[in-house]
Amino acid sequence: xxxxxVLLFTLCISFLCLPAQASAEEWSIVSGKSVGWIALGxxxxxxxxxxxxxxxxxxxxxxxKEEGLEFYAPGNSVETxxxxxxxxxxxxxxxxxxxxxxxxxxxxxxxxxxTGRALSYNGVYTLDYVEEGITFFIRNDEVFKxxxxxxxxxxxxxxxxxxxxxxxxxxxHRDPGAAR
Numbered sequence: 001x002x003x004x005x006v007l008l009f010t011l012c013i014s015f016l017c018l019p020a021q022a023s024a025e026e027w028s029i030v031s032g033k034s035v036g037w038i039a040l041g042x043x044x045x046x047x048x049x050x051x052x053x054x055x056x057x058x059x060x061x062x063x064x065k066e067e068g069l070e071f072y073a074p075g076n077s078v079e080t081x082x083x084x085x086x087x088x089x090x091x092x093x094x095x096x097x098x099x100x101x102x103x104x105x106x107x108x109x110x111x112x113x114x115t116g117r118a119l120s121y122n123g124v125y126t127l128d129y130v131e132e133g134i135t136f137f138i139r140n141d142e143v144f145k146x147x148x149x150x151x152x153x154x155x156x157x158x159x160x161x162x163x164x165x166x167x168x169x170x171x172x173h174r175d176p177g178a179a180r
Contacts, residue, residue: 029095032133032151035069035081036093040133040150042078047071068093068101083146093146099136103143108136 027036034040038047044062048054051069054062060074068086071078083093085101094100097111108127117128127136133151136143 027093029083029093029099029134029146029148031095031129032148035083035148038069038071038078038081040078040081040148044071044073044076044078047078079149081148083148085144099143099146101143101146103136105136105138105141105143108138108143 029035032040047062051064051067054064054071056063056065060072062071062073064070066086068084070082070084072080072082083101092100095111099108099111105127112127112129112132112134115127115129117126117130119126119128124137124139127138129135130152133149135147135149137145137147
């Protein structure tokens with residue numbers, strides 16, 4: 001009985017020592033700019049100071065599975081932020097209009113409108129809003145991944161043509177079949 005009391009006391013103290021959960025506002029997705037305090041152009045060292053070293057790296061792609069974040073950072077500067085469903089942390093990444101992983105494609109279109117640019121592969125398609133700096137990956141009519149990158153202003157003329165490099169999404173999220 002005494003061991004059980006000590007164990008329960010230790011668990012209670014452990015939970016009290018956990019860092020406070022960030023508010024939804026602190027982890028807001030801003031198209032073409034940031035997720036919370038993590039802005040495009042941020043140095044990976046600062047991200048590693050906060051989250052620790054990424055467990056899964058593939059060259060310039062740093063994957064924080066527990067956090068639901070991936071960073072494409074060639075040359076150590078973040079060019080693309082990828083939001084997926086967190087596997088451990090209960091972060092609530094969403095835009096100011098409520099779009100998040102789990103939103104429907106209709107909700108995305110209601111906020112951003114129709115797009116002429118969409119990639120399709122193996123039951124997955126994208127809704128690319130390159131002029132806003134955001135792409136939504138859709139499977140079974142549900143967003144499963146969101147990518148942020150530098151907005152390509154004035155790129156509407158190349159959108160949907162398939163021939164213009166203007167408005168092409170960054171390489172870190174061109175493969176919609178690589179679902180995690």
